[in-house]
Amino acid sequence: MGGHLNFNHLLFLGHGALWTIGLSLIALGGGGLAGFVIALARVSPLKSVRLLSAVYVQLIQGTPLLVILFLGYFGLAAVGFQLSPLAAAGASLTLYVAAYLGEIWRGCIESVPKPQWEAAEGLALSRTQRMMKVILPQAIRIATPPTVGFMVQIIKNTSLASVVGFVELMRSGQIVNNSLFEPFAIYAIIAVVYFAMCYPISLYSQRLERRMGRGKFNLAPA
């Protein structure tokens, strides 16, 4: 116990940072796909589908990610589904991210002006064609900045995956701190590393927003 911050500690933190990046990518990939489905479900012509997806979004957005992760890993195991930590974290993050991205994207789909829908309808395009060829290409442009902005939140939120045994950046910092008891130095380093990962993305998203000439904003499921 005790001792001073050395290269090995930094290496350990670096390893944690890699996990943070990896988990973020998994969350974004899985959550992106599922979020797309949620977004489509939220604007579905079927009322039951709309309602169901709305309930899903409300439930997930009302529950802390920590609890989702816990129930996803241990809860599923308790009813007989043994998932590896990676699969469980991936699944939980996917569920979580999907709810948020789904909401963001629904907003973007709905913000395509109504006359565009009508113009497409007037050209005899089918609903799928309208969606794929007219609405989504426009929605994607609107959606890019807030989506990129949301990535920052994902990066920070992966820290909760420590509950299923991941030693990502935040947890590795805690472990190092618990043998060194140097909270300022260590948390300052962690803050800087997170900042270094997040700020370029924030900046990029702001740049995109500015280029699109509209002030979108992103929420912080901190």
Next chain:
Amino acid sequence: MGIELDFPAVLERWPNFLGGAILTLELAFFATVLGAFLGTLAAVGRRSHSLLIARTCKVYVEAIRNTPLLVQIFLVYFGLASIGLKLSAFTVAVAALTINVGAYTAEIMRAGFDAIPRGQLEAAEGLALSRLQIYWHIILLPAVERVYPALTSQFVLLMLASSVCSQISAEELTAVANYIQSDTYRAFETYIIIAVLYIFLSLVMRAGFWGLGFVLFPRRRRLGTPL
């Protein structure tokens, strides 16, 4: 792989859960009120003609938005103590949450400000209103009305995020849950209960914001149309 769930064993601690839930709501309430104020100031500051003020506000917003809340809480809690300021965990938690949500509020409010058409501002200037009067009458209220759903979501997220305050000895809902589950080792029951409680709390908050909006925006109440 059967796990026997014994909810009564955990539910008999309901006074603890209740206490935790109330503290969580209290944290959320104070941080929301103060954070809304701080965030609005920062949003106004970012539009300031003084480069120094505008930059400072930007640095504040970016530094907070790009680092985890937990780190911020630690730095405030231990930082203040190291310079001899011994505040209660509750005070520190409220302060840290305020600083955190203030940054997000600032971004949302800024978007709201930007959405006010230029013509509105010119019309107000043409009526000889002062800068302060324009901010108050023409910018602030419509901006808030416009971004109200985003603000609501942000403050609900704040309530959920307040769980990390358990780390600095604030006995909010997650802290209570951790205590109970390590005392009884009944983690599943505990986590399921707090999941339900958090969902309930977030519904309570949304209802509260809905009611507040009802009072705050008479136009919307009467016409039901978005601004």
Next chain:
Amino acid sequence: DLLDSIMQAKKIRISTDLAIPPSGMMDGSMKATGSDVEVAQLLAKDWGLELEFIQTTGATRIPNVLTGKADIIISTLSVTAERAKVIDFSNRYATLQSDIGCLKSLNVKDWADLKDKTVGVARGTTQDTTLSNMKDKELKIARYDDDATEVTAAVSGQVDCVGTSATIINQIGVKNPARIFESKIPLATFDLAVGLKKGEPRLMEKLNGWIAENIKNGKLNAIYKKFHGVELPADMRG
């Protein structure tokens, strides 16, 4: 049963929190070390098994064995009747002496002197439970998520008293020579045991046999002394 499957797999998965020094922690080259870590290593070696540490946090030690993600827990589990309703405990393999430690300059001799002081503890530990149950003593308790946060609180001056093991109390002064802490009032001695899922009598029997043997040959005491600086109680020194 579980014992057979462990033996067949030639591997034992042990759930250990590596962020609670000095029982589980990382050394300067970021290798797992600590008294619980060495106990686990000794067990695996004696049984001729490969060892896998399942990283946990305080909150997930128990769910890990309940859901079969780990075989046993060696992670400063102290035995209480309440907890025994959920998992089985082996016989004790160590004890944990905890004290109320305060700033050296503070005049604290007995419980009465603690009246207006805030005592820091790690949340949900048996120290926490013990202190929380002393309703008559009118203590103010500040609960932190783990020992490290509690120590940091003491180092930075958020609290002047802590309820934890003597080893950790001494650590505070090392980190901040301006705030030397010392043990003031003995709190309790807890038995530490290996935790396992209910209904595994054969594994339990084998564990108890192994513990008895290593108490007798003094190995457990040696490990304990190496990390905690003190010896186990007289009847556990072999």
Next chain:
Amino acid sequence: MQQDTPATSIVSLRDVQKSFGSLKVLDGVSFAVERGEVLAIIGRSGSGKSTALRCIDRFERVDHGEIVVCGHRVDSPDVDLRALRQDVGIVFQSYNLFPHLTIEQNITLAPCSVKRMALSQAKELARKVLAQVGLEEKLHAYPEQLSGGQQQRAAIARSLAMQPKVMLFDEVTSALDPELTAEVQRVIERLAAEGMTMVMVTHEMGFAKSIADRIVFMHRGKVHETGPASILTSPTTPELAQFVGTGDLKS
């Protein structure tokens, strides 16, 4: 869906009624459009002109009455919408070009997706319809690179590419300044000369006078007066007289 309609009548409305909530917007509207005819619908704001036009292309569902368009029973709940809209082209005031596609892509989208036309053939068609509206050189521009009048002409070209049997126009020039208005009007005149059947809502009286074979004057959800363009100069009802009177104030 095929129905007996008077041989030459391509659009016919009979006693069409439509309410939004408690507001009765169409209160028994009947008129018919013959093949090759140009019909102008005029009337003051809120009189139900746009709603009537939108009912023809089934953007609104009627509450009561019968609408037959190119043999499609539009009022029936199970009308084949996509078949209907292949026969009908509609152009709105706010051009509604798809901003993410070039003009050529805007035009080829529907023929390729709906009619499964080969891309090369669709491109040929795009060139042809753009020539019709005098915009050949803008094939590869994006909508935002065009002026309002050019955008509106491109929107007309896009509709033409589906080779509709009837075209509907809803105040297609009212967002344009006089100079651009003239451009678009010339295009529509040429279409009329080529024999296209058209129904247009407009508030440009001069234009209505010069191009329409027949005028329908709507007032409070009803067809108040109908007749040849000459009714604009010699109205028989006081409402039309007043409407044309105020309309004149604008010049």
Next chain:
Amino acid sequence: MQQDTPATSIVSLRDVQKSFGSLKVLDGVSFAVERGEVLAIIGRSGSGKSTALRCIDRFERVDHGEIVVCGHRVDSPDVDLRALRQDVGIVFQSYNLFPHLTIEQNITLAPCSVKRMALSQAKELARKVLAQVGLEEKLHAYPEQLSGGQQQRAAIARSLAMQPKVMLFDEVTSALDPELTAEVQRVIERLAAEGMTMVMVTHEMGFAKSIADRIVFMHRGKVHETGPASILTSPTTPELAQFVGTGDLKS
């Protein structure tokens, strides 16, 4: 700030120049408006009409030249903006009513905030100016509940409530249909009859002809021709002749 100006001249511009970046929008504009006079500024799109008007109320800063309005040296950097704007009322094409306030609140806001008028007195005033524009019954409506013409009249009432010495109008009717245009024009005519000094940018030639005491025709950032309303029927420059020609196309 007070200055020697010709006794009756309430607005005067002398050699005003203004560029946006490299684009010279006003290139030496001079004209003056006497007390009680109605001046109409006409000219094609982009000729600098709006910019000239905006310079008068200091929404744009001039690069060169002198502007005096009700004794305020508007071109000076330290003009008292709020005092200037109490003397000048301005109304834009896009009415810019405050959407979150009722019409009454829209009108009372400035008198209460700027002139510290008592609320009851301001409400009395609101009633009075709304009566002037014929909108008494809309006191408690929100802007979106009014038609475009009503919104524009409410915007005029809001300006009137500050009891300005001169009113500026920038194409206040161009977003309106003929009927609503007529409503607003009647209100402006009444104001003119009551002796209000007004400067208006308009493209309604008929209206300009009927109400303006004097016309300023702007062309490429310069005052190209100026004179009584009769110059519209007998222009002396080819530019004005051409402009009046296109203007007629609209009718």
